[in-house]
Amino acid sequence: MHVDPAQLASASGAKRAVMLAHLRQCAPCRREAAAHDPAILFALLAYTPIPEPLLADLSAEVAHRVGRDPSTIGVLAGAAAWPRRAAVAAAFVLTLLTGYATLKEPPAVPPSITRSHPRADVDVSAGSGVSQVIDLTVGDTQIVMVYNGELKL
Amino acid sequence: MRDDEDLIDLIRAAAGGDRRAFEDLVLRKREQVVRTAFQITGNLEDAKDVAQGVFLRLWRVLQRFDLARRFDTWLYRITVNAAIDYVRERGPKGILQALPEDAGELLRDPARGAEEQLDLSQLQNAFLRLAARLAPKQRAVFVLKDIEGLETAEVARALGVTESTVRNHLLQARRVLREGLIRDYPALAAGYGAPRDEDRS
Numbered sequence: 001m002h003v004d005p006a007q008l009a010s011a012s013g014a015k016r017a018v019m020l021a022h023l024r025q026c027a028p029c030r031r032e033a034a035a036h037d038p039a040i041l042f043a044l045l046a047y048t049p050i051p052e053p054l055l056a057d058l059s060a061e062v063a064h065r066v067g068r069d070p071s072t073i074g075v076l077a078g079a080a081a082w083p084r085r086a087a088v089a090a091a092f093v094l095t096l097l098t099g100y101a102t103l104k105e106p107p108a109v110p111p112s113i114t115r116s117h118p119r120a121d122v123d124v125s126a127g128s129g130v131s132q133v134i135d136l137t138v139g140d141t142q143i144v145m146v147y148n149g150e151l152k153l
Numbered sequence: 154m155r156d157d158e159d160l161i162d163l164i165r166a167a168a169g170g171d172r173r174a175f176e177d178l179v180l181r182k183r184e185q186v187v188r189t190a191f192q193i194t195g196n197l198e199d200a201k202d203v204a205q206g207v208f209l210r211l212w213r214v215l216q217r218f219d220l221a222r223r224f225d226t227w228l229y230r231i232t233v234n235a236a237i238d239y240v241r242e243r244g245p246k247g248i249l250q251a252l253p254e255d256a257g258e259l260l261r262d263p264a265r266g267a268e269e270q271l272d273l274s275q276l277q278n279a280f281l282r283l284a285a286r287l288a289p290k291q292r293a294v295f296v297l298k299d300i301e302g303l304e305t306a307e308v309a310r311a312l313g314v315t316e317s318t319v320r321n322h323l324l325q326a327r328r329v330l331r332e333g334l335i336r337d338y339p340a341l342a343a344g345y346g347a348p349r350d351e352d353r354s
Contacts, residue, residue: 012304020302027344034344039330041344042280045300047273050187051197058183058201062208063176 003029005036008043020046156224164224168215175215179208185225185301186232192296193236193289195281199243203236210235223307229297230311237289279341283333287326290314294322295330 003019003026011019020043023029033040136143156164163181166174186207191200210231218227284292290312297308298319309316334342 009299012302016302031344034342037327037331038334038342038344039299039327041276041334041341042295042330043299043302044273045192045277045280046188046302048188048191048277049273050184050191054197054201055183055187058187058204058208059176059179061205062179062212063172065205065209066172066175066212 002026003033005033005040008033009037009040016043020044156220160224161220164215164218164220167212168218175212178211182228183208186228189229189232189296189301190236190239192280192284192300193233193292194240194243195285199239200236203232203239206239207232207235226303226307226311229301229303229307230313233293233297233311237293240289275338276341279334279338280330283330283337284326286329286333288322291322291326291329294319295326298323299327 003023008016008019008023023033024044024047030041160181163174163178167178183204186204187197187200190203190207191197194200194203207228211228218224284295287295293312294308297303297311298305303311305316305319308319312319314322331342
Protein backbone atom coordinates (compact mmCIF):
# COMPACT_ATOMS: atom_id res chain seq x y z
CA MET A 1 0.00 0.00 0.00
CA HIS A 2 1.23 3.48 -0.80
CA VAL A 3 -0.07 6.79 0.38
CA ASP A 4 -1.92 9.08 -1.97
CA PRO A 5 -0.79 12.58 -0.87
CA ALA A 6 -4.05 14.18 -1.95
CA GLN A 7 -6.04 11.73 0.16
CA LEU A 8 -3.77 12.22 3.16
CA ALA A 9 -4.36 15.97 3.07
CA SER A 10 -8.10 15.48 3.48
CA ALA A 11 -8.17 12.29 5.56
CA SER A 12 -9.02 12.13 9.26
CA GLY A 13 -9.49 9.62 12.03
CA ALA A 14 -8.35 6.01 11.75
CA LYS A 15 -7.81 6.19 8.01
CA ARG A 16 -5.40 9.07 8.43
CA ALA A 17 -3.58 7.28 11.24
CA VAL A 18 -2.92 4.29 8.97
CA MET A 19 -1.67 6.53 6.17
CA LEU A 20 0.61 8.44 8.54
CA ALA A 21 2.04 5.25 9.99
CA HIS A 22 2.97 4.16 6.48
CA LEU A 23 4.38 7.57 5.53
CA ARG A 24 6.53 7.46 8.65
CA GLN A 25 8.25 4.32 7.44
CA CYS A 26 8.22 4.69 3.67
CA ALA A 27 10.80 7.05 2.12
CA PRO A 28 9.42 6.80 -1.44
CA CYS A 29 5.97 7.80 -0.20
CA ARG A 30 7.48 10.72 1.71
CA ARG A 31 9.22 11.90 -1.44
CA GLU A 32 6.02 11.55 -3.42
CA ALA A 33 4.10 13.45 -0.74
CA ALA A 34 6.80 16.14 -0.66
CA ALA A 35 6.60 16.48 -4.44
CA HIS A 36 2.84 16.96 -4.16
CA ASP A 37 3.09 19.46 -1.29
CA PRO A 38 6.05 19.59 1.13
CA ALA A 39 3.81 20.99 3.87
CA ILE A 40 2.13 17.57 4.03
CA LEU A 41 5.26 16.26 5.76
CA PHE A 42 4.40 18.32 8.82
CA ALA A 43 1.60 15.82 9.45
CA LEU A 44 4.38 13.59 10.78
CA LEU A 45 4.71 15.98 13.73
CA ALA A 46 1.80 14.03 15.21
CA TYR A 47 4.63 11.68 16.27
CA THR A 48 6.59 14.42 18.02
CA PRO A 49 7.73 12.78 21.23
CA ILE A 50 7.05 14.61 24.47
CA PRO A 51 9.69 13.73 27.10
CA GLU A 52 8.22 11.36 29.68
CA PRO A 53 9.75 13.23 32.68
CA LEU A 54 7.96 16.39 31.59
CA LEU A 55 4.65 14.52 31.38
CA ALA A 56 5.18 12.87 34.76
CA ASP A 57 6.04 16.26 36.26
CA LEU A 58 2.86 17.71 34.77
CA SER A 59 0.69 14.96 36.24
CA ALA A 60 2.28 15.36 39.67
CA GLU A 61 1.80 19.13 39.70
CA VAL A 62 -1.80 18.94 38.54
CA ALA A 63 -2.60 16.25 41.15
CA HIS A 64 -0.94 18.36 43.84
CA ARG A 65 -2.85 21.51 42.89
CA VAL A 66 -6.17 19.69 42.58
CA GLY A 67 -5.59 18.04 45.95
CA ARG A 68 -5.10 21.46 47.53
CA ASP A 69 -8.24 22.87 46.01
CA PRO A 70 -11.02 22.17 48.55
CA SER A 71 -13.20 24.86 47.05
CA THR A 72 -14.06 22.60 44.15
CA ILE A 73 -15.34 19.73 46.27
CA GLY A 74 -19.13 19.79 46.19
CA VAL A 75 -19.15 22.32 43.37
CA LEU A 76 -18.22 19.43 41.15
CA ALA A 77 -20.46 16.96 42.91
CA GLY A 78 -23.37 17.30 40.50
CA ALA A 79 -26.57 16.14 42.16
CA ALA A 80 -24.91 16.23 45.58
CA ALA A 81 -24.46 19.97 45.19
CA TRP A 82 -28.06 20.85 46.16
CA PRO A 83 -27.40 21.34 49.90
CA ARG A 84 -24.68 23.84 49.03
CA ARG A 85 -26.99 25.62 46.61
CA ALA A 86 -29.74 25.71 49.27
CA ALA A 87 -27.32 27.19 51.81
CA VAL A 88 -26.23 29.85 49.35
CA ALA A 89 -29.86 30.68 48.54
CA ALA A 90 -30.75 30.92 52.25
CA ALA A 91 -27.82 33.22 52.91
CA PHE A 92 -28.89 35.37 49.98
CA VAL A 93 -32.47 35.68 51.21
CA LEU A 94 -31.27 36.45 54.75
CA THR A 95 -29.02 39.17 53.38
CA LEU A 96 -31.94 40.68 51.47
CA LEU A 97 -34.20 40.67 54.54
CA THR A 98 -31.50 42.16 56.77
CA GLY A 99 -30.78 44.83 54.22
CA TYR A 100 -34.46 45.67 53.89
CA ALA A 101 -34.91 45.92 57.63
CA THR A 102 -31.82 48.10 57.94
CA LEU A 103 -32.49 50.44 55.09
CA LYS A 104 -36.25 50.90 55.20
CA GLU A 105 -37.51 54.30 56.54
CA PRO A 106 -38.15 54.49 60.28
CA PRO A 107 -41.81 54.79 61.30
CA ALA A 108 -43.11 58.32 61.04
CA VAL A 109 -42.98 60.15 64.35
CA PRO A 110 -46.35 61.79 65.08
CA PRO A 111 -45.98 65.51 64.82
CA SER A 112 -46.03 67.25 68.13
CA ILE A 113 -49.13 69.11 69.10
CA THR A 114 -48.41 72.62 70.07
CA ARG A 115 -50.48 75.56 70.93
CA SER A 116 -50.15 78.49 68.70
CA HIS A 117 -51.55 81.88 68.38
CA PRO A 118 -55.05 82.26 66.95
CA ARG A 119 -55.05 82.76 63.23
CA ALA A 120 -55.57 86.29 62.11
CA ASP A 121 -58.30 85.37 59.62
CA VAL A 122 -60.57 83.84 62.26
CA ASP A 123 -62.56 86.30 64.16
CA VAL A 124 -63.36 84.53 67.34
CA SER A 125 -64.75 87.47 69.11
CA ALA A 126 -67.41 88.15 66.57
CA GLY A 127 -70.13 86.61 68.69
CA SER A 128 -71.51 88.06 71.82
CA GLY A 129 -70.90 86.43 75.13
CA VAL A 130 -67.89 84.59 76.29
CA SER A 131 -65.92 82.44 73.90
CA GLN A 132 -63.29 79.89 74.60
CA VAL A 133 -60.72 79.35 71.92
CA ILE A 134 -58.34 76.45 71.68
CA ASP A 135 -55.85 76.71 68.92
CA LEU A 136 -53.88 73.54 68.15
CA THR A 137 -51.33 73.00 65.44
CA VAL A 138 -50.83 69.39 64.37
CA GLY A 139 -47.95 69.20 61.87
CA ASP A 140 -48.88 71.54 59.09
CA THR A 141 -52.50 71.67 60.08
CA GLN A 142 -53.80 74.27 62.36
CA ILE A 143 -56.97 73.47 64.25
CA VAL A 144 -58.89 76.18 65.95
CA MET A 145 -61.67 75.14 68.24
CA VAL A 146 -64.08 77.81 69.41
CA TYR A 147 -66.69 77.30 72.05
CA ASN A 148 -69.32 79.87 72.40
CA GLY A 149 -72.78 78.92 73.56
CA GLU A 150 -74.33 81.72 71.61
CA LEU A 151 -72.43 81.25 68.39
CA LYS A 152 -74.62 80.27 65.43
CA LEU A 153 -73.07 78.61 62.45
CA MET B 154 -19.54 11.66 17.09
CA ARG B 155 -19.69 10.50 20.70
CA ASP B 156 -16.71 9.51 22.81
CA ASP B 157 -16.18 5.91 23.83
CA GLU B 158 -17.92 4.68 26.96
CA ASP B 159 -14.70 4.40 28.99
CA LEU B 160 -13.91 8.04 28.43
CA ILE B 161 -17.48 9.11 29.21
CA ASP B 162 -17.40 7.14 32.48
CA LEU B 163 -14.09 8.77 33.36
CA ILE B 164 -15.40 12.26 32.60
CA ARG B 165 -18.59 11.64 34.57
CA ALA B 166 -16.66 10.42 37.61
CA ALA B 167 -14.14 13.27 37.44
CA ALA B 168 -16.95 15.83 37.07
CA GLY B 169 -18.49 14.35 40.21
CA GLY B 170 -15.35 15.21 42.18
CA ASP B 171 -13.47 11.89 41.90
CA ARG B 172 -9.84 12.99 41.92
CA ARG B 173 -8.51 9.58 40.99
CA ALA B 174 -10.70 9.57 37.89
CA PHE B 175 -9.48 13.06 37.07
CA GLU B 176 -5.86 11.97 37.40
CA ASP B 177 -6.60 9.13 34.99
CA LEU B 178 -8.14 11.62 32.60
CA VAL B 179 -5.00 13.76 32.81
CA LEU B 180 -2.87 10.69 32.16
CA ARG B 181 -4.94 9.88 29.09
CA LYS B 182 -4.94 13.37 27.60
CA ARG B 183 -1.72 14.98 28.81
CA GLU B 184 0.40 14.13 25.75
CA GLN B 185 -2.23 15.47 23.36
CA VAL B 186 -2.54 18.70 25.35
CA VAL B 187 1.22 19.25 25.72
CA ARG B 188 1.91 18.43 22.06
CA THR B 189 -0.78 20.84 20.85
CA ALA B 190 0.42 23.57 23.19
CA PHE B 191 4.03 22.93 22.10
CA GLN B 192 3.17 23.35 18.41
CA ILE B 193 1.63 26.73 19.22
CA THR B 194 4.04 28.07 21.85
CA GLY B 195 7.17 26.51 20.32
CA ASN B 196 8.61 25.77 23.74
CA LEU B 197 8.24 22.62 25.81
CA GLU B 198 8.38 24.31 29.21
CA ASP B 199 5.80 26.86 28.10
CA ALA B 200 3.70 24.00 26.76
CA LYS B 201 3.87 22.34 30.17
CA ASP B 202 2.74 25.56 31.86
CA VAL B 203 -0.13 25.87 29.41
CA ALA B 204 -1.11 22.23 29.95
CA GLN B 205 -1.10 22.68 33.72
CA GLY B 206 -3.44 25.65 33.39
CA VAL B 207 -5.65 23.71 31.00
CA PHE B 208 -6.07 20.77 33.38
CA LEU B 209 -6.69 22.94 36.42
CA ARG B 210 -9.34 24.81 34.47
CA LEU B 211 -10.75 21.48 33.32
CA TRP B 212 -11.07 20.35 36.95
CA ARG B 213 -13.17 23.40 37.71
CA VAL B 214 -15.41 23.39 34.64
CA LEU B 215 -15.72 19.71 33.81
CA GLN B 216 -19.24 19.54 35.24
CA ARG B 217 -20.34 21.90 32.47
CA PHE B 218 -19.23 19.52 29.74
CA ASP B 219 -22.09 18.19 27.64
CA LEU B 220 -21.52 14.45 27.34
CA ALA B 221 -23.35 14.43 24.00
CA ARG B 222 -20.45 16.38 22.51
CA ARG B 223 -16.95 15.22 21.66
CA PHE B 224 -14.60 15.72 24.58
CA ASP B 225 -11.45 16.14 22.46
CA THR B 226 -12.96 19.05 20.53
CA TRP B 227 -13.75 20.78 23.81
CA LEU B 228 -10.29 20.05 25.20
CA TYR B 229 -8.58 21.28 22.01
CA ARG B 230 -10.58 24.49 22.26
CA ILE B 231 -9.44 25.13 25.84
CA THR B 232 -5.86 24.20 24.96
CA VAL B 233 -5.56 26.33 21.83
CA ASN B 234 -7.11 29.38 23.50
CA ALA B 235 -4.81 28.99 26.51
CA ALA B 236 -1.73 28.57 24.29
CA ILE B 237 -2.56 31.60 22.14
CA ASP B 238 -3.18 33.71 25.25
CA TYR B 239 0.11 32.48 26.72
CA VAL B 240 2.07 33.46 23.61
CA ARG B 241 0.42 36.89 23.51
CA GLU B 242 1.31 37.54 27.13
CA ARG B 243 4.81 36.10 26.83
CA GLY B 244 5.71 38.04 23.72
CA PRO B 245 8.23 37.01 21.08
CA LYS B 246 11.05 36.10 23.49
CA GLY B 247 12.17 32.51 23.86
CA ILE B 248 9.90 31.15 21.18
CA LEU B 249 12.00 28.26 19.95
CA GLN B 250 13.20 25.31 21.90
CA ALA B 251 14.69 22.36 20.07
CA LEU B 252 13.44 18.87 20.76
CA PRO B 253 15.58 16.47 22.76
CA GLU B 254 18.56 14.98 20.95
CA ASP B 255 16.97 11.58 20.47
CA ALA B 256 13.68 12.89 19.08
CA GLY B 257 14.69 12.17 15.48
CA GLU B 258 15.56 8.59 16.31
CA LEU B 259 11.89 7.70 16.36
CA LEU B 260 11.72 7.97 12.60
CA ARG B 261 14.98 6.27 11.82
CA ASP B 262 14.90 2.95 10.04
CA PRO B 263 18.21 1.14 10.58
CA ALA B 264 17.69 -0.89 7.41
CA ARG B 265 17.83 2.19 5.21
CA GLY B 266 20.65 4.53 4.29
CA ALA B 267 21.07 7.93 5.88
CA GLU B 268 19.69 9.66 2.81
CA GLU B 269 16.43 7.75 3.28
CA GLN B 270 15.90 9.05 6.80
CA LEU B 271 13.67 11.90 7.70
CA ASP B 272 14.89 13.54 10.86
CA LEU B 273 11.82 14.35 12.94
CA SER B 274 13.66 16.84 15.14
CA GLN B 275 14.73 18.78 12.02
CA LEU B 276 11.19 18.71 10.69
CA GLN B 277 9.89 19.89 14.05
CA ASN B 278 12.40 22.72 14.31
CA ALA B 279 11.70 23.77 10.73
CA PHE B 280 8.00 23.95 11.56
CA LEU B 281 8.59 26.06 14.67
CA ARG B 282 10.70 28.55 12.70
CA LEU B 283 8.32 28.77 9.76
CA ALA B 284 5.12 28.76 11.80
CA ALA B 285 6.34 31.83 13.67
CA ARG B 286 5.36 33.72 10.48
CA LEU B 287 1.72 32.64 10.77
CA ALA B 288 -1.05 34.52 12.51
CA PRO B 289 -2.14 32.75 15.72
CA LYS B 290 -5.44 31.51 14.27
CA GLN B 291 -3.75 30.31 11.06
CA ARG B 292 -1.22 28.40 13.10
CA ALA B 293 -3.91 26.92 15.32
CA VAL B 294 -5.90 25.79 12.28
CA PHE B 295 -2.84 24.12 10.76
CA VAL B 296 -1.94 22.40 14.03
CA LEU B 297 -5.45 21.04 14.58
CA LYS B 298 -6.17 20.06 10.98
CA ASP B 299 -2.85 18.93 9.52
CA ILE B 300 -0.96 17.75 12.62
CA GLU B 301 -3.67 16.61 15.03
CA GLY B 302 -5.85 15.39 12.15
CA LEU B 303 -9.21 16.89 13.15
CA GLU B 304 -11.95 17.27 10.57
CA THR B 305 -12.70 20.74 9.25
CA ALA B 306 -16.00 20.94 11.16
CA GLU B 307 -14.27 19.97 14.41
CA VAL B 308 -11.57 22.59 13.90
CA ALA B 309 -14.28 25.18 13.30
CA ARG B 310 -16.06 24.20 16.52
CA ALA B 311 -12.81 24.15 18.50
CA LEU B 312 -11.82 27.61 17.33
CA GLY B 313 -15.29 29.13 17.26
CA VAL B 314 -15.08 30.07 13.57
CA THR B 315 -16.86 28.98 10.40
CA GLU B 316 -15.69 26.09 8.27
CA SER B 317 -15.07 28.56 5.48
CA THR B 318 -12.70 30.49 7.74
CA VAL B 319 -10.91 27.25 8.62
CA ARG B 320 -10.40 26.45 4.94
CA ASN B 321 -9.07 29.95 4.24
CA HIS B 322 -6.66 29.86 7.19
CA LEU B 323 -5.50 26.40 6.17
CA LEU B 324 -4.80 27.41 2.58
CA GLN B 325 -2.75 30.39 3.71
CA ALA B 326 -0.87 28.45 6.37
CA ARG B 327 0.01 25.65 3.96
CA ARG B 328 1.23 28.18 1.38
CA VAL B 329 3.48 29.98 3.89
CA LEU B 330 4.89 26.70 5.20
CA ARG B 331 5.36 25.21 1.73
CA GLU B 332 7.22 28.25 0.44
CA GLY B 333 9.33 28.43 3.59
CA LEU B 334 10.28 24.76 3.39
CA ILE B 335 11.29 24.99 -0.27
CA ARG B 336 13.29 28.16 0.31
CA ASP B 337 14.95 27.41 3.67
CA TYR B 338 14.91 23.61 3.91
CA PRO B 339 15.23 22.22 0.36
CA ALA B 340 16.31 18.73 1.44
CA LEU B 341 13.39 18.43 3.87
CA ALA B 342 11.06 19.80 1.22
CA ALA B 343 12.21 17.00 -1.07
CA GLY B 344 11.34 14.42 1.55
CA TYR B 345 14.94 13.69 2.60
CA GLY B 346 16.85 14.39 5.76
CA ALA B 347 18.90 17.55 5.81
CA PRO B 348 22.05 18.91 7.39
CA ARG B 349 21.36 20.14 10.90
CA ASP B 350 20.27 23.75 11.25
CA GLU B 351 23.66 24.84 12.55
CA ASP B 352 25.37 23.29 9.49
CA ARG B 353 23.24 25.21 7.04
CA SER B 354 24.93 28.15 5.38
